[in-house]
Amino acid sequence: MRAQSVDHVSLLPLYAAAGTAVLVLLADLLLSRRTAVFGTLFVGGAATVVAAIVTGSRAGTFCDPTGGACSWVPSPVAATAAVVFAALTVGVLALSIPSLRLGTAPAGEFCFLLAASMTGGVVVGYSGDLITLIVGLETLTLPLYLLVGLRRFAPGEPVTTSAASASVTFFLISVLSTTIALLGAALNYAATGALHFDRLINGAGPAEPVAQAGVALLVIGLAFKVAAVPLHAWAPPTYEGAPLPVAAYLSTASKLGGVLALAAVVTRLDAATLTALLALLTMTVGNLVALRQTRMVRLLAWSSIAQAGYILAPLALGADGVEAAIAYAVFFVILEFIAFGVVVALRPPRADGGDITAYRGAARRSPWLGAALVLALAGLAGLPPGLAGLFAKVTVVDALIDGGQTWLAVIVALNAVIALAYYVRVAALLYSAPPRVGLAVADPELLEAATHPRLPVTRPVAAALITAAAAAVALGFAPQFLFDALS
Known part of the structure; x- marks a missing residue:
């Protein structure tokens, strides 16, 4: 029997991402300087982007x-995913630098966990079989358990249990979902003997019910990564308890990894009915519950759940909807990152997301930050001037109509209208006049809005926001560039 071939050039994105994690550890151990650790992660992220672009057309x-x-399959989608994961890693580091400089978390451990998670995301994008896919997903997710709870408290600062509770909640539900996904993969393998995506089938003959049960369990287990209903309850408390930059990474990178995993499965296995049901429940529940939210991070969390429903909708078409789903996921990741980035910039480094009313008048104090948040909210709602989000919504609806799923396209449109209520509410609050300081203000969040000074935006945060906003605007005016990259 011939030996298995290994093309090391095709593996360059993995080498760059994994090497970044190792070098971050060495930089922290040998140099013990935050600047060196930050620089290593920045350079490693850039190297991963270059490696993904260079190897985009290589053979598996x-x-x-x-x-x-x-088991390792370079493709345009894989290269795009690697670029996005690396960019998110660098962007989240930029958002985290102000708080890391204050000692809120050990810089070396934080950057290592971030690089390790990036490595898992790269593996997910390039995976060609179920084993590699699940290993990549767990490598992407495992560091996040620690990042959510990784926090040092300053002297005199009250120690809270929110971060630890969020980390434990995330861990327990993730273990359950991974167990379900592994059971589904095992059942499908027992019935069909296939692990590589190119050989996956739903089964035939006496083993067909076992294979179909495996498909259902696999899809449900992977749906956890995108916070799809009914495996969505972990997202709001976890986002709320995590440091704001980590919440930004959770709501973008983790969701992108789940979308890639689901796309790899549903394009080969018939799970149209289940995927359509998950999409319907996820977008509807997410939007309806978001209407009642008063905390900014929880609103963004429920909004991201609804957005996951929009992403799942074209996946109900199988292979015909993958390009629309991945494109929507990329648009969503950029806009969600901008939203969280503005929240990070408007809040003190050690603070949480706060109540929505604390943002009253924020756009008057910081016009550019207010404009960036409005751009993100308009894009998530599918309205101008957020053209990236508008094209994303149109792409999903157009794909559903062309695929004969008109009823699901109508549901997407109706949910987009429902979502306008809370997106417009937040956008309007940004430009509302804050209450006058001389008046009696009972609500502490309103008092904060009235007395909160304009915070200086650090250079790393400003650079991350400017880059993300430029990407959103560029893709909004030239969305065909993204579709060309995916194809």
């Missing part, structure tokens, strides 16, 4: 000598 590796199926 770790291939089966008998049948040609590969």
Whole structure:
């Protein structure tokens, strides 16, 4: 039997991402300087982007000598995913630098966990079989358990249990979802003998019910990563308890990894009915519950759940909807990052997201930050001037109509209208006049809005926001560039 072939050039994105994690550890151990650790992660993220672009058209590796199926499959979608994961890692680091300089978390451990999670995201994008996919997902997710709870408290600062509680909640539900996904993969393998995506089938003959049960369990387990209903309850408390930059990474990178995993499965296995049901429940529940939220991070969390429903909708078409789903996911990631980035910039480094009323008049104090948040909210709502979000919504609806799922396209449109209520409410609050300081203000959040000074935006945060906003505007005016990259 011939030996399995290994093309190390195809593996360059993995080498760059994993090497970044190792070098961050060494920089922290040998130099013990935050600047060196930050610089190593920035350079490693850039190297991962370059490696993904260079190897975009390479052939697969770790291939089966008998049948040609590969476990590592470079593709335009994989390269795009690696670029987005690396960019998110660098962007989240930029948002975290002000708080890390204050000692809210050990810089070396924080950057190592971030790089390790980026490595898992790269593996998910390039995976060609179920084992590699699940290993990549767990590598993406495991560091996040620690990042959510990784926080040092300043002397005299009250120690809260929110971060620890959020971390434990995230861990327990993630373990449950991984167990479900592994059981589904095992059942499908027992019925069909296939692990590589190119050989996955729903099953036939006496083993068909077992294979179909495996498909259902696999899809439900992977749906956790995108916070799809009914495996969505972890997201709001986890986002609320996590440091704001970590919440930004959770709501973007973790969701992108889940979308890639689901896309890899539903394009080969028939799960149209289940995926459509998940999309319907996720977008509807997310939008309806978001209407009642008064905390900024919880509103963004429920909004991201609703956005996951929009992403799942075209996946109900199977292979015909993958490009629309991935494109929507990329648009969403950029806009969600901008929203969280503005929240980070408007809040003190050690603070949480606060109540929505604390943002009253924020756009008057910081016009550019207010404009960036309005751009993000308009994009998430699918309205101008957020053209990226508008094209994303149109792409999903158009794909559903072309695929004969007109009823689901109508549901998407109705949910987009429902979402306008809370997006417009927050946008209007940004430009409302804050209460006068001389008046008696019972609500402490309103008092904060009246007395909160204009915070200086640090250079790393400003650079991250400017880059993300430029990407959103560029893709909004030239969305075909993204579709060309995916194809």
